[in-house]
Amino acid sequence: MNRHTLRYYFTEGFRGIFLHAFSSFAAVGVITACLLIMGSFSLVAVNIQAMVTEMEQSSEIVVEIDESLSDAAARSVGTQINRIENVYEAEWFPREDAFAQYVEKLEDPLLMQSFTPDIFPHRYKVYLVNVQYAEETARDLEALPGVAAVNVERDLLNSLLSIRRVVRVVSVVFILALLVVSLFIMQNTIKLATFERREEIAIMRVVGAAKGFIRWPFVVEGFLLGLMAGLLAYFLQALAYNRFADSLLRPITPIQLISFGELWLPVLAVFLLTGFLVGVFGSVLTIRKYLRA
Amino acid sequence: MIDVYKAYDNGTKALKGVTLRIDDGEFVFLVGPSGSGKSTIIKLLTSEIRPSEGKVMVNGYNINTIRPNAVPLLRRTLGVIFQDFRLIEKKNVFENVAFAMRAVGAAPKDVKKRVPYVLDLVGLSHKARRRPYELSGGEQQRVAIARALINNPMVIIADEPTGNLDPARSLEIMTLLERINALGTTVLAVTHERELVNRFAKRVVAIDGGRIIHDGQGGYYTNDPRRAGARE
Numbered sequence: 001m002n003r004h005t006l007r008y009y010f011t012e013g014f015r016g017i018f019l020h021a022f023s024s025f026a027a028v029g030v031i032t033a034c035l036l037i038m039g040s041f042s043l044v045a046v047n048i049q050a051m052v053t054e055m056e057q058s059s060e061i062v063v064e065i066d067e068s069l070s071d072a073a074a075r076s077v078g079t080q081i082n083r084i085e086n087v088y089e090a091e092w093f094p095r096e097d098a099f100a101q102y103v104e105k106l107e108d109p110l111l112m113q114s115f116t117p118d119i120f121p122h123r124y125k126v127y128l129v130n131v132q133y134a135e136e137t138a139r140d141l142e143a144l145p146g147v148a149a150v151n152v153e154r155d156l157l158n159s160l161l162s163i164r165r166v167v168r169v170v171s172v173v174f175i176l177a178l179l180v181v182s183l184f185i186m187q188n189t190i191k192l193a194t195f196e197r198r199e200e201i202a203i204m205r206v207v208g209a210a211k212g213f214i215r216w217p218f219v220v221e222g223f224l225l226g227l228m229a230g231l232l233a234y235f236l237q238a239l240a241y242n243r244f245a246d247s248l249l250r251p252i253t254p255i256q257l258i259s260f261g262e263l264w265l266p267v268l269a270v271f272l273l274t275g276f277l278v279g280v281f282g283s284v285l286t287i288r289k290y291l292r293a
Numbered sequence: 294m295i296d297v298y299k300a301y302d303n304g305t306k307a308l309k310g311v312t313l314r315i316d317d318g319e320f321v322f323l324v325g326p327s328g329s330g331k332s333t334i335i336k337l338l339t340s341e342i343r344p345s346e347g348k349v350m351v352n353g354y355n356i357n358t359i360r361p362n363a364v365p366l367l368r369r370t371l372g373v374i375f376q377d378f379r380l381i382e383k384k385n386v387f388e389n390v391a392f393a394m395r396a397v398g399a400a401p402k403d404v405k406k407r408v409p410y411v412l413d414l415v416g417l418s419h420k421a422r423r424r425p426y427e428l429s430g431g432e433q434q435r436v437a438i439a440r441a442l443i444n445n446p447m448v449i450i451a452d453e454p455t456g457n458l459d460p461a462r463s464l465e466i467m468t469l470l471e472r473i474n475a476l477g478t479t480v481l482a483v484t485h486e487r488e489l490v491n492r493f494a495k496r497v498v499a500i501d502g503g504r505i506i507h508d509g510q511g512g513y514y515t516n517d518p519r520r521a522g523a524r525e
Contacts, residue, residue, distance in 0.1 A: 004400050019383045200381050204337070208368035209396035213357065 005213075013220025015287050024187075024225055030189045031229035031238065031278055034182030038175060041235045043267075045171035047257050052164045056131045057088065059156055063141050064126040064149040077146040081233045082125055087139045092276040095120040096188055121148060131157050150212060185277065194218065194286045201290045211291050219281045226279020230272040297347030299333050299503075307333040309503040312349070315481060317447070320474040321394060322364060322490050323483045327499040331483050334500070335452055340364045346480040354446050368461075369397050371442025371448045372478075375486035378442075379424040386412065387421040390439045397444055415439045415469060431462030438469060442478075449473060451482040455489065463489060 019022045063081065065074040071094075081090040099117035103109045128137060136155050141150045178237045194201075238260055247258045260267075299308040307330045307429045315321050325331050340356050349356035352370040359367060380389050390411060399407075412418045415435040421447045425433055434454060439497050441449055451470060455463035467482070467489050474480045484490060490497060499507035 002398075005398060008395055199379070203367075203379050203381060203393075204396055206373050206379070207369065207393040207396050208365040208371075208444070210362075210365045213396055213398075 009216040009220050012201050012217035013224060016217060016221040017224060019092045020196065023192060024221075025190070027189045027225050027279075028229045028232065028273055030185055031182075031275055032233045034178070034185060035229065035233035035274060036185075036236055036240070038178045038182060038242070039233065039271065042171070042177060042270075043175055043237075043241060043263065044165060045147045045175070046263070048167045049164070049171075050258055051255070052160060052167060056160050056164075057127060057158065059128075059153060060092075061126040061128065061153075062140060062151040063126055063136065063147055064151070065122040065124070065144065067121050069122075069146050070214060071122070073146065077144065078124055080144050080146075081126060082140065084137060084140045086129050086133045091125040091127070093231060094123050095122050098194075130159060153216075163233040183262075191286045194283070194290065201287070205291075209269060214291060215284070216289050217289055219280055222278070222279035222283030223276060226275035226277070226282075227272060228275075229279070230268075230275025233275070234268050234271045237271070238264065289293060294334075294350075295348045297337065297344045297349055298326040299330075300345045305501055308337075308344075311500070311505055312347075312501070313498060313508070314506065315448075315479060317479055320471065320476070320480045320495040321482070322493075322497045323481060323500065324395075324485070324490060324497060329500045330503040331500060332452070333503075335373075335450055338366055338448075338450060339371060357407050358516035360399065361420055365437070365496055367446055370447045372438075372444070374434070374437050374449065374451040374454045376426070376453035378430075378437045378457075379438055379478065382425055384438075385422050386417060386428070386436050387391065389425070389436055389504045390443050393440045394443045394505070399516070411443050414442065429462070430458050431465055432456065434458065434462075434466050438465075438473070441471065443522050444477065447479065450499055451480065451484075453483055453485065457482060457487055464492075467493060 055283075063077075065077055069077075069101065075092060078090045078092055081087055095117045097114075098120040099115075103112050104118070106112065126137075129132060134152055134154075136153045141147055201214055234281045241260050241263075245260075249257060250256060294311055294313040297308050297311045298306070300306045311330070311334070313334075323331055323334065328373070333342070337344060337356060338351050338494070340351075340354070343357060352365055354363065354367040354370075356367075382504055383462050384392065389410055394404045409418060409421070412421055415438050417432060417439065420428060420432065425436065428436065434457075438449075438454075449470065455466050458466060461520060463486055467469060467486075470480050470482060471493060494510070496510050498505060499509065
């Protein structure tokens with residue numbers, strides 16, 4: 001392919017967008033709408049996943065230290081706890097703090113007036129890397145010397161795990177379903193655009209144009225339309241996400257969405273890549289039929 | 294074309310043993326009623342279809358065995374003109390002619406040089422920037438002829454080139470084809486216009502029912518009173 005031909009493909013592809021303005025507009029519109037629907041759903045899923053992860057990370061296993069150990073020995077158990085693979089952090093929670101917390105919760109604090117903090121053991125609050133392995137980690141903790149008891153909030157952890165599983169499955173199913181529907185709609189739009197130009201393709205074949213010469217301007221056009229749709233969808237998505245976070249969600253709930261600043265790069269990359277792939281493959285697949293005929 | 298038979302998938306037998314030879318530089322009229330097999334001959338020549346039996350050779354290409362990637366190369370040796378002009382509405386006259394040249398990989402500077410020459414040949418230099426819908430039928434057909442000529446083909450195949458034109462414009466187009474033929478290009482013109490066939494007195498090949506029923510120099514309609522009055 002020489003540079004004249006390459007330039008011709010790009011010039012023709014670019015001109016095709018304007019010469020067939022209505023079908024170009026329809027293709028960009030449909031691809032943008034599909035990307036926005038998929039993008040919005042993905043962002044909701046990402047935020048739910050982030051919330052669940054945060055809840056998991058703040059859920060804890062309480063490790064009670066053997067009361068026969070001195071304060072210093074009790075504290076040193078923390079070093080061994082931190083060595084366990086799935087432990088994210090072990091936070092020292094002395095019996096004084098436990099006593100104070102207990103008193104604080106009572107309606108009548110005077111009830112505990114005659115007691116001292118010694119009735120509580122020293123504790124460690126253990127946060128996990130992955131709550132899925134909470135049971136195994138609890139067993140490892142129980143096996144440590146100096147550990148008297150290990151309390152796992154099994155119901156909470158199981159609920160969180162269930163939520164995570166449901167969110168993951170629903171996200172994957174919905175995104176795949178939306179992707180299939182979007183591809184179908186997009187392919188039909190491109191098919192219509194190509195159908196409008198079947199006469200042009202037939203003439204090209206009559207004058208002896210090679211298949212590549214016929215195909216490439218359409219591919220370039222699909223590529224440009226896909227990129228345009230990807231960029232447009234990205235800006236609309238950023239606008240909609242920030243509006244949703246600022247104007248709708250913030251005034252009525254304490255939920256904090258992930259800032260778009262943290263998400264822009266993957267969103268832009270996915271939108272451009274999807275736009276590019278849909279544009280190029282949509283054109284290639286559709287035009288193949290006319291080149292075969 | 295040697296003893297060519299063509300049967301379509303639906304069972305229609307379009308050609309039944311056609312043998313036809315057209316030499317370089319000839320001008321041939323192919324005439325016959327609707328459904329006689331004229332279109333099938335053109336489709337065979339442009340390698341849109343393959344013969345069921347027999348052998349077809351066009352400009353050195355064997356249509357029976359031609360590979361798909363050689364079909365565009367064969368078509369570059371042919372210039373095809375249609376009754377309905379088949380111009381691209383969204384391109385102007387210059388672009389319609391130029392893109393046939395670009396399609397065969399010509400450099401832009403060669404396109405810029407050759408297109409005005411060919412447009413001048415068909416008398417349309419002054420309308421290079423017009424779109425097809427701004428032109429008369431005769432002018433549109435001249436654009437189609439320019440497009441067919443642009444790659445310097447060995448053969449021009451004109452499929453009912455005057456079918457959509459009035460008698461005066463038809464004469465103009467046929468005269469133009471005759472001039473092109475005089476410059477050395479072989480011309481095969483399919484037509485229904487008896488007056489034109491009579492007037493130009495060229496070789497006439499008549500086909501009916503898939504068989505060649507006449508092949509001779511001029512006078513096909515005038516020599517036989519039954520044909521002279523017949524409307525095809």
